[in-house]
Amino acid sequence: MLIIDALQYSNWSRALFEEMRHGGLDCAHVTIAYHETCAETLRSIGAWNRLLELHGDLIMRVRDVADLNAARAAGKTGIVFGFQNCSPIEDDCQLVEIFHALGVRFMQLSYNNQSPLATGCYEDRDSGITRFGKQVIDEMNRVGMVIDMSHSAELSTLEAIDYSSRPIAITHANPSWFADVPRNKSNAVLKALADSGGMLGLSLYPFHLKDGSNCTREAFCAMAARTAELMGVERLGIGSDLCRGQPASVLSWMRDGRWRKPAEGGAADPAWPQQPAWFSTSADYGNLAEGLERAGFSGAEVERIMGRNWLDFFARSFGPAQRPSRNRRE
Amino acid sequence: MLIIDALQYSNWSRALFEEMRHGGLDCAHVTIAYHETCAETLRSIGAWNRLLELHGDLIMRVRDVADLNAARAAGKTGIVFGFQNCSPIEDDCQLVEIFHALGVRFMQLSYNNQSPLATGCYEDRDSGITRFGKQVIDEMNRVGMVIDMSHSAELSTLEAIDYSSRPIAITHANPSWFADVPRNKSNAVLKALADSGGMLGLSLYPFHLKDGSNCTREAFCAMAARTAELMGVERLGIGSDLCRGQPASVLSWMRDGRWRKPAEGGAADPAWPQQPAWFSTSADYGNLAEGLERAGFSGAEVERIMGRNWLDFFARSFGPAQRPSRNRRE
Numbered sequence: 102m103l104i105i106d107a108l109q110y111s112n113w114s115r116a117l118f119e120e121m122r123h124g125g126l127d128c129a130h131v132t133i134a135y136h137e138t139c140a141e142t143l144r145s146i147g148a149w150n151r152l153l154e155l156h157g158d159l160i161m162r163v164r165d166v167a168d169l170n171a172a173r174a175a176g177k178t179g180i181v182f183g184f185q186n187c188s189p190i191e192d193d194c195q196l197v198e199i200f201h202a203l204g205v206r207f208m209q210l211s212y213n214n215q216s217p218l219a220t221g222c223y224e225d226r227d228s229g230i231t232r233f234g235k236q237v238i239d240e241m242n243r244v245g246m247v248i249d250m251s252h253s254a255e256l257s258t259l260e261a262i263d264y265s266s267r268p269i270a271i272t273h274a275n276p277s278w279f280a281d282v283p284r285n286k287s288n289a290v291l292k293a294l295a296d297s298g299g300m301l302g303l304s305l306y307p308f309h310l311k312d313g314s315n316c317t318r319e320a321f322c323a324m325a326a327r328t329a330e331l332m333g334v335e336r337l338g339i340g341s342d343l344c345r346g347q348p349a350s351v352l353s354w355m356r357d358g359r360w361r362k363p364a365e366g367g368a369a370d371p372a373w374p375q376q377p378a379w380f381s382t383s384a385d386y387g388n389l390a391e392g393l394e395r396a397g398f399s400g401a402e403v404e405r406i407m408g409r410n411w412l413d414f415f416a417r418s419f420g421p422a423q424r425p426s427r428n429r430r431e
Numbered sequence: 432m433l434i435i436d437a438l439q440y441s442n443w444s445r446a447l448f449e450e451m452r453h454g455g456l457d458c459a460h461v462t463i464a465y466h467e468t469c470a471e472t473l474r475s476i477g478a479w480n481r482l483l484e485l486h487g488d489l490i491m492r493v494r495d496v497a498d499l500n501a502a503r504a505a506g507k508t509g510i511v512f513g514f515q516n517c518s519p520i521e522d523d524c525q526l527v528e529i530f531h532a533l534g535v536r537f538m539q540l541s542y543n544n545q546s547p548l549a550t551g552c553y554e555d556r557d558s559g560i561t562r563f564g565k566q567v568i569d570e571m572n573r574v575g576m577v578i579d580m581s582h583s584a585e586l587s588t589l590e591a592i593d594y595s596s597r598p599i600a601i602t603h604a605n606p607s608w609f610a611d612v613p614r615n616k617s618n619a620v621l622k623a624l625a626d627s628g629g630m631l632g633l634s635l636y637p638f639h640l641k642d643g644s645n646c647t648r649e650a651f652c653a654m655a656a657r658t659a660e661l662m663g664v665e666r667l668g669i670g671s672d673l674c675r676g677q678p679a680s681v682l683s684w685m686r687d688g689r690w691r692k693p694a695e696g697g698a699a700d701p702a703w704p705q706q707p708a709w710f711s712t713s714a715d716y717g718n719l720a721e722g723l724e725r726a727g728f729s730g731a732e733v734e735r736i737m738g739r740n741w742l743d744f745f746a747r748s749f750g751p752a753q754r755p756s757r758n759r760r761e
Contacts, residue, residue: 136522192466192518193689215561217545217690228558231545233690240692359523360547360563362570 103127103173103408104386105415107302107338108251108273110185111345113152117383118159120345121178124384127408128169128179130207130272130340134189136358139196142189146182146203153180164204166416181415183207183272185252187218187237194233197240206419207272208241209249210234210261213283214360219250219257222283227254230264242266245420251284251302251340258290267418268298273340275309276331279324284309288331295332300414302340303328303406305389307374309342314375318388321377322396325406334402338411343383347373433457433503433738434716435745437632437668438513438581438603441675443482447713448489450675451508454714457738458499458509460537460602460670464519466688469526472519476512476533483510494534496746511745513537513602515582517548517567524563527570536749537602538571539579540564540591543613544690549580549587552613557584560594572596575750581614581632581670588620597748598628603670605639606661609654614639618661625662630744632670633658633736635719637704639672644705648718651707652726655736664732668741673713677703 104125110132111117121129133145153162161172163179172179182205190196190208197208210219210230218234220227230238238261241248248269250258261269271294277285286294286301294301303325310316311324329337344351352371357363375381379388386407393403434455440462441447451459463475483492491502493509502509512535520526520538527538540549540560548564550557560568568591571578578599580588591599601624607615616624616631624631633655640646641654659667674681682701687693705711709718716737723733 138521188522191468191521191689194692195689214563215545215547215558217547220558224558224561226558228545228550228554228556231554233544236691359521359525361566362524 102390102404103412105338105408105411106130106343106383106386107270107300107340107411108132108183108304109341109343109345109383110347111343112347112351114346115156115159117345118156118178121383122159122176124382124386126178126383126386127173128163128181128411130181130183132185133182133205134184135186135212135355136188136360139189139191139193142184142200149180149182162204164206165419166412169412169415181206183249185209185249186212187216190237192217192233194236194240197237197246198244201244201246205246206415207247207249207270209252210237211254211257212252213356219261220254221252222254224254227256229256230260234261235264238265243422245418245422247418255287255290258286259293262290262293262297262299265297266424267422268300268414269294270300270302270414272300272302273304273306273309273342274301275304275324276328280309280311282308291328291332295336298336300336300338300410301328301332302338302411304340304342305376305380306342306344307376310377314377316377318377318379318392319396322389322392325393326396326398329398329402334398334405335410335413337406338414339386339389339407341380343376344373345382349373432720432734433742435668435738435741436460436673436713436716437600437630437670437741438462438634439671439673439675439713440515440677441673442677442681444676445486445489447675448486448508451713452489452506454712454716456508456713456716457503458493458511458741459713460511460513462515463512463535464514465516465542465685466518466690469519469521469523472514472530473533479510479512492534494536495749496742499742499745511536513577513579515539515579516542517546520567522547522563524566524570527567527576528574531574531576535576536745537577537579537600539582540567541584541587542582543686549591550584551582552584554584557586559586560590564591565594568595573752575748575752577748585617585620588616589623592620592623592627592629595627597752598630598744599624600630600632600744602630602632603634603636603639603672604631605634605654606658610639610641612638621658621662625666628666630666630668630740631658631662632668632741634670634672635706635710636672636674637706640707644707646707648707648709648722649726652719652722655723656726656728659728659732664728664735665740665743667736668744669716669719669737671710673706674703675712679703
C-alpha cells in the first residue's frame with residue numbers, strides 16, 4: 102500500500118528515517134520553517150541536503166510524482182519540503198519562485214498569528230487575504246507551490262480557497278466538531294475545500310483529537326468516516342503532525358518565535374503532548390489503515406486515504422500552471 | 432519661533448539641509464525605512480551617520496529634547512530618525528530596544544498594507560492590533576519609541592490608541608472631511624487621539640489636501656482651525672510629508688516594495704505630485720505660520736502648532752517609561 106504523510110516535523114536522525122522505512126512510509130511532507138527568515142531557511146535546506154546525502158539509502162528528495170515513484174521503486178522514503186509560515190519569503194513576492202526551485206512544494210500563508218498574507222487561527226480578528234497575500238497566491242499558482250491553510254483563520258481560509266486558481270490543502274487538521282480547538286476547521290471550510298478539489302490531511306496531533314492523547318483509534322476512524330461523508334473520500338489524506346524527539350525549546354520556538362519576549366524566570370517550560378498509543382511513531386501507519394478498514398472503508402478507500410489521494414493531488418499541484426497566471430495590479 | 436516638522440522624506444543633500452536652515456527649521460523627523468529589513472535599515476542609519484558627519488555644520492542628531500535645544504542653540508537643524516513601517520524589526524520584539532538605542536524615535540505599526548502588527552489603510556479589511564502588535568506596543572511604551580499610525584487603518588488606529596499606555600502620534604495626515612482619501616482620518620480617530628494626549632501632524636502632501644496641488648493656504652489653515660476645535664490646539668503640529676528631489680523609482684518602492692512584481696513593460700512610471708506653491712520647500716514654514724495667524728490663531732497658538740506642541744510631546748515620549756512595562760503573556 103502506498104503511504105504518504107502530508108506533515109511531519111521531527112528532530113531528524115537515522116533512527117527516525119529507519120522508523121519511516123519500518124512503517125512503509127513512501128513519502129513525507131516535512132516542515133523546514135516556522136518563523137525562519139529567508140537566510141535561515143536556506144540554512145535549513147542546507148541541513149536537509151546534508152541529511153539526504155548522509156542517509157541516501159533510506160530517504161530521497163521528492164520534487165514531483167516521478168521522484169516519488171522512483172523513491173518507492175528504490176525502497177526509500179521520499180521527502181517533500183514545506184513551510185508552515187510565509188516568513189521565508191519575507192516581503193518579496195519573487196522569493197516564491199526561488200524556493201520552488203529549491204524544492205519547496207507547500208507554504209502556509211500564516212502560522213498561528215497574523216502574517217503579511219493572511220490571519221492565523223489564534224488572532225481575535227481575521228482580515229482575510231491581504232493585498233500582498235493575493236500577489237503571493239498568484240505566484241504560488243503560477244509556479245506550482247501548494248497553498249496550505251492548516252494554521253490560518255476561517256475567513257482567510259475561505260478567501261484563499263476562493264481566490265486561488267488551483268486547489269489548496271489543509272495538510273494537518275481535523276473537523277471542529279471532533280475537537281473544538283482553534284486549529285480545527287468548520288464544516289463550512291471543509292465543504293468549500295472539498296468543492297474546490299482541495300485536500301484535508303487528518304491530524305494525529307493530540308491537541309487536535311477528541312480526548313487528546315487518550316483518543317481511541319475507533320473514535321479517530323469514525324471521525325474519518327463522517328468527514329468522508331461531508332467531503333468525499335477522495336478529498337481525504339493523512340497529515341499526522343508527528344513531532345518526534347523534539348525538545349521543549351522547539352515547542353517554544355513554534356509558539357513564540359521571536360514575536361514575544363521569553364517568559365520571565367520561573368515560567369514552566371511548555372511540554373509536548375504524548376501521542377495516542379496506537380499512533381506514536383512512523384511505524385504505526387499499518388495500525389491506522391487497519392482502523393480505517395474496521396470503520397467501514399473499503400480496501401480501495403483505505404488506499405486512497407493512506408496515500409493515493411495525496412499522490413493524485415501532488416501530480417496536479419507540483420508543476421507550473423497550465424494557463425498563464427492572472428497576476429494583476431490594482 | 433521654534434519650528435518642528437514631524438515628517439520629511441527627501442533625497443538628502445547639502446542643498447536641502449541649507450534649505451532647512453533657510454526656513455528656520457529646528458528639527459525634522461526623517462523617514463529612514465519604508466520596507467527595509469533589519470540589515471537594510473542598519474545601512475540606512477549608516478548612511479545618515481555619514482550625512483551627519485559631513486554636514487555637521489547644518490544638521491545634528493536628536494535623541495531627546497536636550498539634543499533638540501542644543502541644536503537650536505547652535506543654529507542647526509535637529510534630525511530625529513523614524514520608520515514608516517515595522518519592517519526593520521522583522522519578527523523580533525527585542526529589536527525595538529536596539530533601534531531605540533540607535534536613535535529611532537518613531538515607528539509606524541503598518542504602512543499601507545497589512546503588517547504582522549496592524550492593518551494598513553489600503554486593505555479591504557482591518558483586523559486591528561495583532562498578538563505580535565500588542566507585544567511591540569508594550570515594548571515601544573517601555574523604551575520610549577512613539578507609535579505612529581499615519582498609514583494604518585481605522586480599527587487598528589483606535590486599538591493602538593486604546594492599548595498603548597502612552598500617547599501615540601499620527602505624524603502626517605489630515606481629517607477625512609478635508610480630503611476623503613484612505614490616508615486621512617475620521618473624526619472618531621482624531622477625537623480618540625486628542626482625548627488620549629496624542630498628536631496629529633497636519634500634512635502638506637498634495638494627495639492629502641483638498642484640491643491637491645491647488646489647495647490654497649486659506650483652505651489649509653481653515654482646516655487647521657476646524658481641527659483645533661475638534662482636538663484642541665495643543666494636539667496639533669505639522670508633519671509636512673515633504674519629499675524633495677526623489678526620483679519616481681522611490682515612489683514605486685514606497686507603494687510596491689517587493690510585495691508585488693514590477694509592472695509589466697509599458698506601464699507608466701508613477702509621478703510625484705507637485706507641492707502647493709505656498710509650501711513647496713523647507714524654506715516655506717514662514718508662509719504657513721503667516722497663514723495660520725490669518726486664519727485666526729493667536730501668536731501663541733501659531734507657535735504651538737509650528738513647534739511647541741511637538742517639543743512638549745517629544746519631552747514626554749522619547750525616554751523610558753516611568754512605570755514598569757505591563758508586558759504580558761496570554
